[in-house]
Structures are given as structure tokens and as C-alpha cells.
Amino acid sequence: MKTYRFKTNIHCSNCVRSVSAFLNDSKIQHWEVDTHHPDKILTVNTEVLSADEVKALVEEAGFDAQALQND
Numbered sequence: 001m002k003t004y005r006f007k008t009n010i011h012c013s014n015c016v017r018s019v020s021a022f023l024n025d026s027k028i029q030h031w032e033v034d035t036h037h038p039d040k041i042l043t044v045n046t047e048v049l050s051a052d053e054v055k056a057l058v059e060e061a062g063f064d065a066q067a068l069q070n071d
Helices: 013-024 051-060
Strands: 002-008 028-034 041-046 065-067
Touching: 002 051, 013 028, 013 051, 041 051, 051 065
Parallel strands: none
Antiparallel strands: 002 041, 002 065, 028 041
């Protein structure tokens, strides 16, 4: 399983709800946004999607996503 992390502008529960439809209907096993972190970190676990594909889903939902270096 691949884990990707993104800096986003998903900053509140309404934003999380808005992006949910895009991330829940894809090939993502688990995702979460740390809205308390200054960079609003989105963490995504997926077997098949690339970081670019995840970024495209977030952007389709109307939010920004900048890939972070994997730890």
C-alpha cells in the first residue's frame, strides 16, 4: 500500500465533507485530513492511485494539494 501526504487548503469540517465525495468514491482505502496542522495535511492510503491521481481528485473537488516528500 502506498501512503501519500499533501499540503492542502482543506481547513474545516465543511471542507472535509466537500472533498469526501471525491475521495470516498475512488480507489482509496483510507484518507484523513489533519485540520489542526498549519499545513492541513491530507494523508491518503491507496493500492493503485498515483500521487498525481490523488492530487487531481482533490483539485476536482475544488481544493489545492501539494505533494509532500514521503517520510
